[in-house]
Amino acid sequence: MPTFAGGIHPPDKKELSQSKPITHVKAPKRVVIPLRQHLGAPAKVTVAVGDGVKAGAVLGTAEGFVSAPVHSSVSGKVIATGEFPMALGRPIESVVIENDGKDEWVPLQDDPSYMELPPEVIREKIKAAGIVGMGGATFPTAVKLSPPKEKKVDVVILNGAECEPYLTADHRLMIEKPKEVIEGLRIIMRALGVNRGFVGIEDNKPDAIEAMQNAARPWPEIRVCALQVKYPQGAEKMLIKAVSGREVPPRALPMDVGAVVQNIGTTYAIYEAVRFGKPLVERVVTVSGEAIKEPKNLLVKIGTLVTDLIEECGGLLNGAAKVISGGPMMGFAISSLDVPVTKGTSGILALPGSGLFHADTFGPCIRCSRCVDVCPMALNPGLLSVFAEKGHFEDAKAHNLFDCFECGSCAFVCPSKRPIVQLVRFAKSMVKP
């Protein structure tokens, strides 16, 4: 079965939530919508305190090429603007809206001939809907779909690997909305003028593979591929390698090898945006972990606070020691539950304290080679961590420090429990790329 070299097999913990259908969360009383939920320049705020807004209304417009607009996820009144805490820790300029409970939307229009739209119009609609990569990287999708002329893109790959433990949002979406996701893929292929589409799905989701295969049956140019279950199979470069056999060189982009990768949730949002003109104001979030009372997959309005989601799932159990935004391998530990769900929030996990290792208890590198074996980028992570620890940042750079995309496989297997990702990030911050 296709895959990449290296990688790990963490316990996938998907059983906690994979059989839970996506349920709507009651829209909260107020939402906090950050003006920067994407890579690039923050959106420029276009509303003021006291303004009435409908769901789907623009709150901020894109500033520049690499940026994205943000929209209101509820109807109501703007009650505050200013800096609010975010999952990543740094406060971000946000708009707070009090929900009037009426759920009044800006007019949406079904365009049944959406597959005939010219590529520019598709890109325009995607840009206007504020769609960004929803796997966590939050790169503006319209930019990804506008490759420069000299880059010849010939394949689109949908990322259904969902290799992070616990997360099942994309899994559920592929089971419940397979036709829509395939339509989204066809839209992307049309926007790029590409006639080969793949959906790569890890083999631990046979129901999703089957649903997607059925949905893709009418389209011979689309193939659904089962991939080996291995973390980080869903990392862009690893997915491209597994599906197309091509390796994206260091510091190059997927489009340099003719590939564009899109996340499943993003693709679904693209379908909704291009067909109905619906902006990205809600997303599927997996709320799971051993310290969550009742794990669920929820359709959540952007701007809903993590507190509200956890309440929706019955609250935290007493042993809860760590709350993570995203997956356990690459997600961010959050210090406060009063942070909003953003476009890139794929999951909220609550983990108990047992089994957690802390950065202050790590031992020396015993050079066991486990990290070398699992590194998907074929680096020597243990050596990088020693360089970082001893302040030899230039040496780390010479050993391809900047090729590391911080998947955490090395730190997962390290028997000395060294915080290798943390040390790598430290080294990256101490030396110019």
Added chain:
Amino acid sequence: MSEKERQFIVSVSPHVRSDVTVARIMWSVSISLLPALGMGLYFFGPRALAVVATCVVSCLVFEAGMQKWMGKPVTISDGSAFLTGLLLGMNLPASLWSFNPFLIHLPILGSFFAIVITKVLFGGLGYNIFNPALIGRAFLLISWPRAMTTWLKPTAGLLGMDAQTTATPLGILKEDGVGKLMEVFGTRTNLYTQLFLGHRAGSIGEVSVIALLAGGLFLLYKRYITWHIPITFLATVAILTWIFGGKDPQTGRIILFAGDPLMHLLSGGLMLGAFFMATDYVTGPSLRAAQVLFGMGCGILTSIIRLIGGFPEGVMFAILLMNCFAPLLDRVIKTSPFGTVKTAAAVPGGPKA
């Protein structure tokens, strides 16, 4: 406690870790040595137990004492000092035990060299250049060559001070040639069988090949070690001793392709060295390709020492010499990060299912 008052741990990803720890690896290696230790105790009696126990206890005491003295956290629960003591003890002859309290106890001295000089002074676990147990043994062998090569006859040791001593099979081979070896063991089949079971003179833990193989296979199965070092080490010794190991009994000249690789594989400290000492993480290279070179280097040096060197056995010196080269081997191996090797231009049909 309300949700608002809760405090959460914040740390950098990944937030989940595997359950393999240094301590678990070290203790597992120690456990995998137990069959070989058991056979050693069976053949050489309580003196063997006394030697091994002295080494283990001394290593633990030296490590804990040094760490206390230096004001560092005491880490003997990680099992590495225990393992060093165990390996050192298993690499010594049972005859080393003396009931005379006024004699210098060589096992204690060896443990001091292993832990204090070789390990702690170089920075402790992870920073030592040489295998501590082997340095401890090398120090004793060079300083007390007579005592270190006085071998008890298997099952003859027990409590007596006047236990019968004899030479090791490799010692007989070096001094008197293969003819004498056959005289002692009768048939080749008997020779192989005795070597395989461990019924021969030698260091306490090195004699029983079957028990060492059981431990080695356990480590391979648990992936605490990989094949790269032990298999290339053993294969190199087998090939070289087969090619260059044959001697004309009259002239003493080498006859090519007439050696006895099986006898060489089964004797001396080769199995113990290949599976348990050359595979030491800290003192070997970390790249797999470099480990293959490391194993070959160990095999070449062992064969050279055995066939033309002054010592009958060369595993210890071979591993120690290769320990010096471990960082260099890691350097000469060119690694290519993902994406730096040219791959096939395009795969329009996608992967084969």
